[in-house]
């Protein structure tokens with residue numbers, strides 16, 4: 001009798017919870033101080049993630065638009081034990097609802113880069129590439145994803161600064177951060193964090209961290225900072241890897257930091273992922289909020305956890321089992337992990353020729369883009385839109401810096417575009433097989449990624465595309 005009563009009450013109680021378990025949304029992840037929190041439970045949230053872009057940028061496709069491959073991969077994400085994925089490029093004209101629902105059902109959050117290879121800030125002509133058409137594409141991507149509560153955040157740029165001589169691009173990337181944050185407010189969306197994902201360039205890593213988190217304009221400062229860091233190789237340690245130094249470097253940073261790519265593969269055999277023990281410990285939790293392993297699928301650069309067989313099947317590699325073991329045996333630090341709410345935003349690094357060439361006066365938003373604030377970005381243009389040379393189309397900039405065809409060829413021949421893992425360390429082994437030899441040949445010398453690679457003309461187009469994502 002008593003038991004029956006209890007069960008009956010429980011089933012009443014259970015009803016809303018059962019619903020919650022298969023709800024259409026996840027609790028949003030909110031930021032307080034320098035940490036992420038689950039907005040429902042109030043618990044600290046550590047990113048345990050994997051970077052996800054099957055096909056890489058050599059065969060660019062939107063991984064969140066294909067329900068068949070999402071079904072294949074979301075099951076694997078669950079088995080691997082991740083709570084977040086990062087996607088580098090989507091097609092904002094596609095429907096993402098099926099995949100986003102599958103991820104939600106699996107309690108997985110998404111960090112999304114808003115750029116495409118041809119719609120991004122150019123390293124070679126950043127001022128020109130920062131135009132209203134580009135912003136339309138960025139805002140349309142925000143429109144396409146803002147309603148999903150499991151979007152943890154957006155990256156406004158990835159490794160745009162990837163050398164000693166690309167620091168001048170930071171001004172334009174920061175302007176994009178500002179415009180996105182203003183757009184999100186103007187459209188009445190949830191305050192989705194906007195961040196930047198940085199290459200690990202020793203000469204400017206601290207300057208970049210400070211620059212994106214400096215100045216009294218809240219809208220222009222990033223909400224979160226991702227570092228692509230491949231410094232822990234094999235059986236390394238907190239000291240040897242340089243993690244200890246980075247803890248000191250970022251000690252007073254006022255916003256969440258996480259490893260937006262990690263997983264050095266310059267080791268014989270499979271990767272042991274012993275850095276997991278350090279990342280999710282209280283030696284790092286006062287500053288870092290977890291990270292994402294590069295990367296899910298095995299592409300030609302050989303960083304994969306699984307080999308994709310076909311649309312319905314993958315083969316798990318030894319790296320996968322090693323990472324799964326680490327993720328499952330290492331729990332999050334207890335309590336709040338020693339996060340901080342008292343750090344102030346950074347002070348702006350000053351302009352210094354040859355070292356930090358980013359201006360602290362951001363360019364005004366191209367005035368044609370302001371229409372999107374009142375009416376939305378309009379029709380999404382997808383991934384084929386090329387905006388890098390459209391500066392003449394910007395009504396605030398009518399001086400036609402260079403002709404469209406001229407800037408196009410210079411951009412293609414030098415593999416511009418907002419790039420990803422052309423970071424010093426990653427470029428060591430990234431790339432397709434055609435470009436691998438030249439890239440890896442130069443990369444050991446190019447510790448700071450400053451040395452460009454001369455590639456035969458026939459490969460330049462490949463590099464141009466390819467340089468973007470991986």
Ligand SMILES: *[C@@H]1O[C@H](CO)[C@@H](O)[C@H](O)[C@H]1NC(C)=O
Nearest residue numbers: 021022023024101104105106
């Ligand atoms: C959630 O509900 C949908 C539709 O009602 C159903 O198709 C799906 O299988 C459910 N998911 C889980 C994890 O129970």
Ligand SMILES: *[C@@H]1O[C@H](CO)[C@@H](O)[C@H](O)[C@H]1NC(C)=O
Nearest residue numbers: 028029030039040190191192
């Ligand atoms: C989390 O952020 C959302 C959107 O900004 C806000 O509505 C909500 O109140 C926040 N929740 C908590 C617990 O701070």
Ligand SMILES: *[C@@H]1O[C@H](CO)[C@@H](O)[C@H](O)[C@H]1NC(C)=O
Nearest residue numbers: 054055058059060061069311
């Ligand atoms: C590119 O991706 C598509 C769709 O996933 C696939 O059908 C095709 O075989 C891939 N091409 C190459 C060269 O890998």
Ligand SMILES: *[C@@H]1O[C@H](CO)[C@@H](O)[C@H](O)[C@H]1NC(C)=O
Nearest residue numbers: 247248249250251252253343
């Ligand atoms: C961090 O702040 C503390 C206290 O203000 C200060 O002593 C320390 O030098 C700062 N560290 C860095 C790396 O700026």
Ligand SMILES: *[C@@H]1O[C@H](CO)[C@@H](O)[C@H](O)[C@H]1NC(C)=O
Nearest residue numbers: 298299300301302304307317
């Ligand atoms: C990953 O792909 C690369 C290039 O296709 C291949 O050489 C390598 O053997 C693959 N790695 C594994 C572990 O299968």
Ligand SMILES: *[C@@H]1O[C@H](CO)[C@@H](O)[C@H](O)[C@H]1NC(C)=O
Nearest residue numbers: 308309310311312313314315
């Ligand atoms: C996909 O690959 C798996 C493993 O090789 C194989 O068993 C399966 O039959 C394949 N499915 C299709 C549809 O080709």
Ligand SMILES: *[C@@H]1O[C@H](CO)[C@@H](O)[C@H](O)[C@H]1NC(C)=O
Nearest residue numbers: 351358359360361362363364
């Ligand atoms: C910084 O930008 C402002 C406004 O565009 C400009 O007047 C100034 O000359 C720039 N300074 C440098 C060092 O580029």
Ligand SMILES: *[C@@H]1O[C@H](CO)[C@@H](O)[C@H](O)[C@H]1NC(C)=O
Nearest residue numbers: 392393398399400401403404
């Ligand atoms: C700038 O370029 C556009 C497109 O090529 C052209 O229509 C326009 O007349 C040019 N404006 C000036 C001031 O040269």
Ligand SMILES: *[C@@H]1O[C@H](CO)[C@@H](O)[C@H](O)[C@H]1NC(C)=O
Nearest residue numbers: 123124165166414450451452
């Ligand atoms: C940076 O310097 C390298 C090597 O000197 C050069 O090849 C590359 O084109 C430069 N990049 C930019 C954006 O100027």
